[in-house]
Amino acid sequence: MLSALDQFFARPAIALDLRAQRSELLASNVANADTPNYKARDFDFSAALQAAIRGPRGSQGKLAVERTSAGHLDGRSGAAQGADVKYRIPVQASIDGNTVELDTELGQFTDNAVRYQADLTFASNQIRLLQQAVAGQ
Amino acid sequence: MSLLNVFDIAGSALTAQSQRLNAVASNLANADSAVSADGTPYRAKQVVFTATPLAKGMQGMGVRVTSVVDDPSPPRLVYNPRSPFADGNGYVTMPNVNVVEEMTNMLSASRAYQFNMDIMNTAKNLLIKTMALGS
Numbered sequence: 001m002l003s004a005l006d007q008f009f010a011r012p013a014i015a016l017d018l019r020a021q022r023s024e025l026l027a028s029n030v031a032n033a034d035t036p037n038y039k040a041r042d043f044d045f046s047a048a049l050q051a052a053i054r055g056p057r058g059s060q061g062k063l064a065v066e067r068t069s070a071g072h073l074d075g076r077s078g079a080a081q082g083a084d085v086k087y088r089i090p091v092q093a094s095i096d097g098n099t100v101e102l103d104t105e106l107g108q109f110t111d112n113a114v115r116y117q118a119d120l121t122f123a124s125n126q127i128r129l130l131q132q133a134v135a136g137q
Numbered sequence: 138m139s140l141l142n143v144f145d146i147a148g149s150a151l152t153a154q155s156q157r158l159n160a161v162a163s164n165l166a167n168a169d170s171a172v173s174a175d176g177t178p179y180r181a182k183q184v185v186f187t188a189t190p191l192a193k194g195m196q197g198m199g200v201r202v203t204s205v206v207d208d209p210s211p212p213r214l215v216y217n218p219r220s221p222f223a224d225g226n227g228y229v230t231m232p233n234v235n236v237v238e239e240m241t242n243m244l245s246a247s248r249a250y251q252f253n254m255d256i257m258n259t260a261k262n263l264l265i266k267t268m269a270l271g272s
Binding site for chain 1: 143146147157188195196197199200253256259260262263266267270271
């Protein structure tokens with residue numbers, strides 16, 4: 001039963017984890033908006049979510065460490081560590097080699113924050129659903 | 138918890154931008170200082186930003202001021218033969234501070250500070266909502 005509960009909460013948890021991870025990347029893009037030679041990074045959320053949901057094998061991403069024994073550590077933690085981080089292609093690159101475009105990054109950050117809240121709403125609705133089922137109302 | 142890392146990242150940017158603002162303030166205050174502590178004209182200071190990972194296993198990168206360098210541009214020569222610092226031709230060597238450049242630097246630093254503050258606020262709101270999950 002516990003594993004069924006686990007599965008019930010896994011999807012919103014993975015989505016929230018990935019959203020939080022993406023917000024970390026976008027925040028570091030904004031923080032480095034004036035750093036010479038810094039390249040803005042981001043990942044494709046829907047691809048990362050699908051890879052994470054596909055199972056532990058799929059969640060390890062492309063750079064997973066090959067494990068030949070169950071006792072080996074995979075060098076990653078959390079469901080969302082497998083996100084395939086890529087460099088953003090700038091529309092207007094700056095002369096100091098920095099590819100951060102503040103408007104894009106802030107737009108993406110806000111978009112990500114709103115979707116994080118949407119995921120939170122879904123998660124709390126799921127919890128409420130379970131509570132109602134437990135209370136038998 | 139990636140959202141908590143956002144505080145570290147944006148916080149590092151706030152520190153770096155305020156250091157930059159500090160350098161701008163120093164440059165503007167000394168735009169006319171013909172003599173600095175070591176007897177030579179003041180030289181404009183510029184901060185160097187470097188992207189640094191703030192913790193092990195963290196994907197995002199923070200920003201740190203790794204050094205403060207003297208602006209290499211040549212000093213400004215002002216003709217003022219009555220000054221005690223004038224050379225044989227009557228020119229006084231003044232600091233190489235470009236006031237227009239410093240003002241734009243200041244605006245850029247203050248905007249970047251605001252953006253990072255906004256990001257911290259958003260992360261704070263998201264975390265507060267996450268705490269209330271299931272209640």
